[in-house]
Amino acid sequence: MSTPILVVDDDPVFNSVLVRTLNRRGLAAHGVLDGETALQHLHHHPCQRLILDLNLNGSSGLALIPQILAQAPDCRIVVLTGYASIATAVEAVKRGATQYLAKPVDIESILAAFDDQSSADEGITPSDEPLSVDRLAWEHIQRVLSENDGNISATARALKMHRRTLQRKLTKRPVRA
Numbered sequence: 421m422s423t424p425i426l427v428v429d430d431d432p433v434f435n436s437v438l439v440r441t442l443n444r445r446g447l448a449a450h451g452v453l454d455g456e457t458a459l460q461h462l463h464h465h466p467c468q469r470l471i472l473d474l475n476l477n478g479s480s481g482l483a484l485i486p487q488i489l490a491q492a493p494d495c496r497i498v499v500l501t502g503y504a505s506i507a508t509a510v511e512a513v514k515r516g517a518t519q520y521l522a523k524p525v526d527i528e529s530i531l532a533a534f535d536d537q538s539s540a541d542e543g544i545t546p547s548d549e550p551l552s553v554d555r556l557a558w559e560h561i562q563r564v565l566s567e568n569d570g571n572i573s574a575t576a577r578a579l580k581m582h583r584r585t586l587q588r589k590l591t592k593r594p595v596r597a
Contacts, residue, residue, distance in 0.1 A: 424448040424465065428458040428481070429473040429500070438471065441527050453477075455484045462491045469534050472517070474501035474508060480570025482508065485515040498533045500525060503590065505562035561589060 425442055427449060429435040435451040442449035450465070452458045455476055462470075470488060474481045481499060488495055496518040501508065504522035512520045519533035561579065568574040572590075576583040 423468045424450055425469040425471065426458060426461060426465075426467045427451040427471045428453075428455065428476070428484070429471070430454060430475075430477040431473070438527075445527070445531075455479065455481070455487075458484065459487055459491065462488065462495075466492050468492070468495055470495050470497045471530060472497055472499050474499055474512070475503070475570070478570075478572070480566070482511055482515055482566065483569050485512065485517055489516045496534050498530055500530075503562075505559050507559055507563035507566050511566045558589075561586070565590075 425447055427435055427438050427442070429438070429451070430453050432453060435453060439449045439451040450461065452461055458470075458472075470492075472481045472484065472488075476484070485497060485499075488497060497516065499512045499517045499520045500523055501520070502523040504520070509520040521529060521533060561575070564578050565572075565575045568578060572586060573583055576586040579586065
């Protein structure tokens with residue numbers, strides 16, 4: 421088997437399915453459900469590939485990227501998210517992620533992302549058509565959320581919005597361009 425892959429995702433079902441799928445392909449994989457456990461695991465079992473969920477039980481996976489790279493500088497990190505935005509993609513790459521993929525994603529795309537030598541931001545190409553107002557609003561919320569390290573309350577205050585209203589907006593799938 422090759423070097424192990426660490427899966428960091430707070431959804432236990434998704435985590436175990438992904439780990440099982442990787443293992444069936446002959447790849448050693450381990451799953452953890454939170455950032456603290458991921459850092460402890462890395463301390464005892466270094467790995468060169470890591471799959472990281474962007475939203476870890478309400479906290480931002482982005483904040484974990486520099487900590488992971490401090491422990492494992494050669495680690496290639498693929499960030500997965502169900503709520504992709506340009507702002508979080510750019511921020512993930514700035515912090516050191518290898519690639520940023522939107523869920524749902526197939527296993528081939530995840531594995532290809534580890535081998536992709538290009539930067540993740542090269543995959544972000546601006547459209548010739550302007551974004552819709554709803555998509556612009558989504559992108560703005562994601563940018564402010566990123567600036568506040570995933571803190572919902574701080575983001576709601578910055579947007580002058582009620583926290584529950586913001587949470588409702590965040591649970592909706594992002595609007596396409």
